[in-house]
Amino acid sequence: xxxxxxxxxxxxxxxxxxxxxxxxxxxxxxxxxxxxxxxxxxxxxxxxxxxxxxxxxxxxxxxxxxxxxxxxxxxxxxxxxxxxxxxxxxxxxxxxxxxxxxxxxxxxxxxxxxxxxxxxxxxxxxxxxxxxxxxxxxxxxxxxxxxxxxxxxxxxxxxxxxxxxxxxxxxxxxxxxxxxxxxxxxxxxxxxxxxxxxxxxxxxxxxxxxxxxxxxxxxxxxxxxxxxxxxxxxxxxxxxxxxxxxxxxxxxxxxxxxxxxxxxxxxxxxxxxxxxxxxxxxxxxxxxxxxxxxxxxxxxxxxxxxxxxxxxxxxxxxxxxxxxxxxxxxxxxxxxxxxxxxxxxxxxxxxxxxxxxxxxxxxxxxxxxxxxxxxxxxxxxxxxxxxxxxxxxxxxxxxx
Numbered sequence: 001x002x003x004x005x006x007x008x009x010x011x012x013x014x015x016x017x018x019x020x021x022x023x024x025x026x027x028x029x030x031x032x033x034x035x036x037x038x039x040x041x042x043x044x045x046x047x048x049x050x051x052x053x054x055x056x057x058x059x060x061x062x063x064x065x066x067x068x069x070x071x072x073x074x075x076x077x078x079x080x081x082x083x084x085x086x087x088x089x090x091x092x093x094x095x096x097x098x099x100x101x102x103x104x105x106x107x108x109x110x111x112x113x114x115x116x117x118x119x120x121x122x123x124x125x126x127x128x129x130x131x132x133x134x135x136x137x138x139x140x141x142x143x144x145x146x147x148x149x150x151x152x153x154x155x156x157x158x159x160x161x162x163x164x165x166x167x168x169x170x171x172x173x174x175x176x177x178x179x180x181x182x183x184x185x186x187x188x189x190x191x192x193x194x195x196x197x198x199x200x201x202x203x204x205x206x207x208x209x210x211x212x213x214x215x216x217x218x219x220x221x222x223x224x225x226x227x228x229x230x231x232x233x234x235x236x237x238x239x240x241x242x243x244x245x246x247x248x249x250x251x252x253x254x255x256x257x258x259x260x261x262x263x264x265x266x267x268x269x270x271x272x273x274x275x276x277x278x279x280x281x282x283x284x285x286x287x288x289x290x291x292x293x294x295x296x297x298x299x300x301x302x303x304x305x306x307x308x309x310x311x312x313x314x315x316x317x318x319x320x321x322x323x324x325x326x327x328x329x330x331x332x333x334x335x336x337x338x339x340x341x342x343x344x345x346x347x348x349x350x351x352x353x354x355x356x357x358x359x360x361x362x363x364x365x366x367x368x369x370x371x372x373x374x375x376x377x378x379x380x381x382x383x384x385x386x387x388x389x390x391x392x393x394x395x396x397x398x399x400x
Contacts, residue, residue: 059372060336060385061320063363068316068353069309070243074287075260076234078302080225081290082198087220088213089191090114094221097209105196105224112194112221114213119189126185130178137171144168200226225300230293231272232257234306235284243310244274244287255289256307257298267291267298271308318356319363320388322371324349334370334377335363336385342370342377 088094092114099111144164150156196202207213207221232255236244247253252270259266269291278285289306291298298304323333324347331349334342347362363369370377371388 055340055382055384056376057373058334058336058342058370058377058383058385059388060368061323061371061388063317063319063359063365063367063369065315065317065365066356068313068318068351068356068358070311070313070351071307071309071353072236072240073305073307074234074236076232076257076304076306078298078300078304079231079233080200080227080300081229081231082200082226083223083300084197084200085220085223086111086194086197087215087217088112088114088194089215090119090188091214092118092192092212094207094209094211094213097205097207097221099202099205099222101202101204101222103202104227105199105202107196107199109196110193111196111202114192114194116189116192119185119192122185123182123189126178126181130175130182133171133175133178137168137175140164140168140171194221196224198224198226200224227296227300228293229290230298230300232269232289232291232298232304232306233286234289234304235279235282235286236308238278238283238285240310241274241278241285244271244285244308247310248274254309256309257289257291258305258307260303260305262305266304267293313351313358316350317359317363317365319359319369320371321352321355321357323369324357325374333363334374336368336370336383340384341380341382343379 094112095115096113097111098113099105099109105111144161144167147156147161147164151158151161201224203223203225205222206219213221244253248271252272255269255271257266257269258264269289271287272290273288275286275288287306287308289308319333324331325333327344330346332344332346335345336342345362348360350358350360352358368385370383370385373383377383
């Protein structure tokens with residue numbers, strides 16, 4: 001009885017251990033498979049995503065056709081067509097000043113008066129002398145007539161008659177001289193009233209009422225400046241002369257004037273004069289443009305920026321200037337192809353005006369070109385293009 005029990009117990013114990021080990025192995029293997037599956041799925045997701053390249057966001061615009069005004073600009077200054085320093089023409093005391101500073105005057109208006117009494121007295125004196133000469137002339141004519149009569153009757157000599165005739169001529173000349181003195185005295189009296197020689201704006205008064213003024217004074221009593229119309233003088237490089245001359249020969253070229261900082265537009269006018277020679281020290285040619293200046297926006301001496309339209313290129317192919325890129329082989333643009341990829345295209349550029357550049361070769365009207373985001377692009381890059389607001393150049397826009 002005691003022997004068999006230990007043997008049976010050992011057999012049963014060994015079989016149980018083997019069964020437990022088999023179960024443990026199966027569990028471990030299952031766990032390995034379980035944890036391996038998610039890892040494989042996680043690794044395959046990025047690989048699938050990386051197979052589709054991401055598009056680069058850019059801004060694009062269409063190549064278009066429009067008229068391009070070709071402008072050139074230069075600094076200049078406003079100058080009056082006429083400005084006169086009004087000086088007195090006779091000496092005397094400035095008795096009246098009949099204008100106020102800054103007043104608009106008309107040609108012929110009396111603006112000052114000099115004491116006229118000395119010149120009125122000069123007229124009386126000249127008239128008295130003239131009357132005396134006329135009386136002497138009449139007496140000489142009587143003597144001449146008597147001498148000639150005596151000569152014809154043989155009672156007088158020819159010499160006496162000739163002397164009488166000469167005396168008449170002398171007295172006639174003397175009377176004519178006194179008549180001229182009367183006219184001179186009257187003219188001087190008229191000069192005692194100082195009139196405005198031109199229409200314009202009176203400046204600051206340079207002589208006070210009561211002062212003694214002279215015809216040879218270095219300064220006058222006031223400067224009158226013509227304000228309407230008015231001119232602007234500016235300069236352009238001599239290289240622009242062919243376009244200037246040819247354009248002006250067809251019709252007066254348009255000139256726009258802005259404030260010196262370019263912020264405010266002041267006036268529009270026409271080119272009136274191209275200087276007859278180029279400044280050899282600067283290579284610049286001077287130009288004068290005339291403006292009506294009805295609103296007095298231009299003031300003499302003011303520094304301004306002048307823009308002149310040399311010509312208008314009709315039907316030019318243009319792109320926004322932001323589309324032009326510069327490479328080792330020259331300027332180029334990125335064209336957006338129908339498959340949303342880009343390609344570089346070399347271009348020849350022309351004049352630039354109002355934010356657009358003229359294309360002499362390259363893309364055609366209707367093509368889309370990239371105007372923003374080019375730094376991330378190469379040939380074949382996939383892009384996501386968003387349209388930009390079209391730029392339309394106006395005739396008054398500034399060009400270079």
